[in-house]
Amino acid sequence: MTLPNFGQILHALDRFTRHEQVVLSTLAVVIGGIGGGAAIAFREGVGAIQYLFYGFSSDRVVTYIADVAWWHILATTTIGGLAVGLFFEFLMPGKRPLGVPDVMEASALKGGRMSLTDGLRAALISAVSLGAGASAGREGPVVHLGASVSAWVAKRLRLGRALSQTLLGCGVAAAVAASFNAPIAGAFFALEVVVG
Template sequence: MPLPNFGQILRALDRFTRHEQVVLSALAVVIGGIGGGSAIAFREGLGAVQLLFYGFSSERVVTFIAYVAWWHILAVTTLGGLAVGLFVEFLMPGKRPLGVADVMEASALKGGRMSLTDGIRAALVSAVSLGAGASTGREGPVVHLGASVSAWVAKRLRLGRALSQTLLGCGVAAAVAASFNAPIAGAFFALEVVVGHYSMTAFTAIVISSVTGTIVSRIWFGDFPAFIVPEHQIASFLEFPAFAILGLVSAATAIIFMYSIEISAKVASKAPGPAWLRPAAAGLAVGLIALVFPQVLGVGYEATDTALRGQYALWMLFG
């Protein structure tokens, strides 16, 4: 049987690449790699900022902060807040931080379009804030950065609205999966929160990106779970109603917490003085709290692990 010539191979590749699902799957692999790389870059950048501020680079802040002087903690949280305030005031669009809500808005109202420059700026602000000790969470900035990079790729390829939204979901899935080492969580977060539907086209691409992002993360950091959940044996079916009640209580707690954040933001917006000074005041407050409860500093993974093991009193969790 004669081998195909070069022209036949090119024609076969041309027919192959005209299939939208094939092209989207290939793009999903690329976006997954880029999204995973973005999550790695953010974590390493956060570690560098933390090393600069505190002299150590670790998510186990509670363990290492005990060796840092009290005045050092107050100075870092206050000056870090000041740096964030100045950055947001003079470099961020709308003079406000960016996060997951902006990704949802881009998907729903802007056809998946986002600014890569704004994404990088938002990541820098978040890295400084978290590195200084603000417990603002690592996942929001990683989601925004992954979405910004995927939106930039979609723009360069001049993709339509539907494909751009799908790639946005791919970037988010890869970023979440790489951050938590959890491909299933990354995929469903992107489908539920960003894309908003479960079409087979979007589902396939997002799962591919999520798995790719996880692989990239595991190559760099190793295969370690974000949280170590203690094993629990169900002794009786009577426990299931208790789980349902626990779900209701947890949901109510989350809702109350979200409302408390909104109320705090409104109160802070009415504080006297320029807006760029408010993060410095907040940083000082965080530093003072951290002198008694160091668990409030940083990404909070160590404190979450301790809570999952049931080693905190209930009053401390609500305090």
């Protein structure tokens, strides 16, 4: 048995990548991995900030918060709120949180184009807010982060509008699936809300 030479491998790869569905599937897997990784990093970031402020990191905050002094909770949420306010003032152009409506707008009106910088800034602000004790959920920030990362990849690869929108849905589905351990729900969420 002889191994194929490098030229034969390149020729086979060239033929293989001419099929649009193969390229789309490969990109979806890559985007899924990146979007899922970003969602997990976000969740861990929230946990790290929560640990910094409260001394524990858990999804079951109610169980542990009962042992924290009232003044500590008051001081922590005040400091967290002040930090979030300053971040909004100096880091966010629109001075508002970014979330699912922005992803829907990017998909419907902007051809799947989103700013990675704004996505990372919004994720940082949301992580500080949630870690400090805000009563909001992580759905919006995770959806926006997954979409921002996938839009950045699509922009770097100079993909067209339709493919960018499809990959936007892949990033959102992966982020929701990774953040909430719900892969089927992530796919349906992306289909219903983002791809529409």
